[in-house]
Amino acid sequence: MLFVLYGWHKEIVFDNVVGGDTNNGEKEINKGKNYIEKNKTRFSVLIPVRNESQNIAVLLNDLASQDLDTNNFEVLVLDDNSDDNTAEIVTNLVQKMPYSLQLISVPMADSAHKKRAITLGVSKAKFEYIITTDGDCRVQKSWLSTFSNFIDYKEKRDEKAFFIAGAVRLNYKRDFFAALQASEFATLIGSGGAALNLGFPFTCNGANMAYSKELFEELGGYENQEKSNTIKDGYQISSGDDEFLLHKFHKVYPKNIFFLKSDKAIVETEATQTWNHFYNQRKRWASKWNQHKKISHAAISMFVFLVQVFTLLMFVFMAFDIFTTDFYLTNSELRKYLYLTFFIKMSTEFLFLFSVLHFLRQLKAIFTLPFWWMFYSFYAIFFGIAAQKKGYNWKGRRTK
Numbered sequence: 324m325l326f327v328l329y330g331w332h333k334e335i336v337f338d339n340v341v342g343g344d345t346n347n348g349e350k351e352i353n354k355g356k357n358y359i360e361k362n363k364t365r366f367s368v369l370i371p372v373r374n375e376s377q378n379i380a381v382l383l384n385d386l387a388s389q390d391l392d393t394n395n396f397e398v399l400v401l402d403d404n405s406d407d408n409t410a411e412i413v414t415n416l417v418q419k420m421p422y423s424l425q426l427i428s429v430p431m432a433d434s435a436h437k438k439r440a441i442t443l444g445v446s447k448a449k450f451e452y453i454i455t456t457d458g459d460c461r462v463q464k465s466w467l468s469t470f471s472n473f474i475d476y477k478e479k480r481d482e483k484a485f486f487i488a489g490a491v492r493l494n495y496k497r498d499f500f501a502a503l504q505a506s507e508f509a510t511l512i513g514s515g516g517a518a519l520n521l522g523f524p525f526t527c528n529g530a531n532m533a534y535s536k537e538l539f540e541e542l543g544g545y546e547n548q549e550k551s552n553t554i555k556d557g558y559q560i561s562s563g564d565d566e567f568l569l570h571k572f573h574k575v576y577p578k579n580i581f582f583l584k585s586d587k588a589i590v591e592t593e594a595t596q597t598w599n600h601f602y603n604q605r606k607r608w609a610s611k612w613n614q615h616k617k618i619s620h621a622a623i624s625m626f627v628f629l630v631q632v633f634t635l636l637m638f639v640f641m642a643f644d645i646f647t648t649d650f651y652l653t654n655s656e657l658r659k660y661l662y663l664t665f666f667i668k669m670s671t672e673f674l675f676l677f678s679v680l681h682f683l684r685q686l687k688a689i690f691t692l693p694f695w696w697m698f699y700s701f702y703a704i705f706f707g708i709a710a711q712k713k714g715y716n717w718k719g720r721r722t723k
Contacts, residue, residue, distance in 0.1 A: 324671035330517030331678055337473055337585040364471040366396040367448030367536065368456070371429075371440035373403040375458030380412050382460055387420050391467040397423040399447060400458075401440040404431055409458075437529070438545045438564045445539055454533040460491075461591045469588035470533050477581065485538055485579040486572040488519060489531035492683040493594040499691075501594035504601070506676065506691045507699075508594075513679030519582035524573050527582075529565035531590040534572060542571050586682060635700035637665045669696060 368386065372379055379400065386398055398420070400413045413426045427447060429440045445453055454470060456462060470487060477484040490512050495505030515526040545567065573580050595601045640661070673692060680686050 324668060324675060326521075327514055327517045328671055328675045328678070330521040331513055331675065333517075333520040334582065334584050336682070337469070337476070337583060337588075364395065364452060364474045365450035366391075366452045366454045366467055366470070366533070367444070367450040368396055368398045368454050368467075369401060369441055369444040369448070370398065370456055370458055371401045371403060371437050371444070372405065372409055372458035373436070374405045374407045374409060376405070376407040376409045376412055378459040379409055380416065382456070382458060382462065383413070383416055383420060383424065385462045385464075385466075386422065388464045389422075389462075389467045390464050391471055393422040395450075395471070396467055397425070397448070397450060399425050399427055399444045401427050401429050401444045403429045403436050403440050435545070441564060442544050445536055445544065448536055451536055452533050453536050453539060455529055455531075456590055457530045457592065459592055460530050463587060463589065465587040466590070469585050470583065473581075473583050473585070473588075474533075482581075483579050484581050485576050486534040486569060487532060487581050487583050488515065488524075488527035488569065489533075489583045489585075490516065490589045490683065491528045491530045492589055492591050492685060494591055495594065495685055495688045497594065497596075500596075502688050503691050503694065504594040505685055506680065506688045506695065509679045509683055509685065509688070510676060512683070513675060516582040516584060519580060520584075522577065524569055524580060525566070527565050527569050530592060531588070532565060532569075534568070538572065538576070539568075542575065544568075584682070586684065589683060632700070634665075634668070634696075637661065672696075 370379075370382065383398065383400075386396075389396070402410050402413070410426060410428070413424070417424045417426065425447070427443060429436070429443055432439050441453075441455065452470075452474070454467070470489070473487065474484045491508070492512070493501065493505040493508045495502040511526065512528065515524070515528070518525050519527070545564070569580070595604055673689075676692060677686070677689055680689055
């Protein structure tokens with residue numbers, strides 16, 4: 324955790340207003356709107372959707388408020404066989420939006436629905452950078468301009484940005500269940516960002532990431548180019564439209580992958596409202612971990628799992644130590660080091676989550692941490708085991 328905490332703080336916040344990092348003495352001369360207008364980076368915004376009639380209009384209106392010139396981006400809504408009126412809503416908005424908006428129907432498929440939708444969208448996109456988000460998300464008016472300025476900033480420093488992962492936060496204000504999800508999600512976002520900053524990427528979120536269209540096609544998109552391998556990083560599994568693509572870019576361009584640490588480019592989405600939805604979502608996320616090629620990713624998964632087992636055993640140990648007077652499992656010297664290790668772990672986790680939640684502007688969600696300390700080990704172990712069973716329900720259909 325100390326290593327992850329260092330990784331999170333290794334890069335400071337990117338300042339979109341001046342086009343540079345804050346507090347590092349490297350701010351650009353151009354300021355504000357003028358800087359945004361001079362930037363020529365163009366984006367094709369891909370939004371894969373299925374049954375998003377309650378959300379899609381809100382997102383499209385958010386995009387209408389972007390402070391990036393509307394000539395510098397287009398929006399492609401990729402309708403994955405919705406059985407509600409999502410397509411009708413988008414069609415009615417095509418002529419009303421100030422930017423180019425297209426509705427593209429995705430052919431029916433048996434698996435990897437989102438990957439197939441994005442692949443189709445890339446083939447239809449006309450601009451040099453792809454940026455993806457989900458139909459149930461909200462974006463700030465500075466979302467696209469911040470990505471644009473970041474790409475331009477890296478270009479001026481002779482650091483081409485071929486793949487950029489942004490931050491995502493869950494709206495935690497609905498209830499305690501939402502707050503629990505928000506704090507857990509913040510840990511995932513923070514860990515992913517820290518790993519990217521350290522040059523060892525292992526996760527990102529498809530609701531907020533950008534990459535070169537040309538290189539996506541050059542690398543073969545989601546197709547597995549190592550045909551002799553049996554690793555399922557192509558269309559054989561449905562999840563992993565973000566992580567597997569990140570790893571593919573990193574394998575060829577390890578110096579051109581970045582985490583955009585800017586509060587002006589944070590994407591927000593809603594936490595799940597039901598336990599059933601929560602279960603299937605977490606199982607979908609966890610299902611990616613046993614599909615990675617590298618031993619390092621398997622080692623990370625096993626390490627995280629063992630840490631949670633250790634934490635659970637420590638809670639059991641402390642309970643016996645407190646409530647049982649004749650507990651002689653360990654001697655006093657070993658007991659002292661176990662408690663010290665446990666204290667360091669918990670303190671580091673608190674500092675890390677505090678830092679990430681502060682960046683995400685969700686600091687009030689820190690009050691859920693004591694609950695996670697008590698129950699997260701059960702939770703992580705449960706989903707680590709549950710993910711071994713294939714299949715889950717998502718968006719109204721059974722997915723492999």
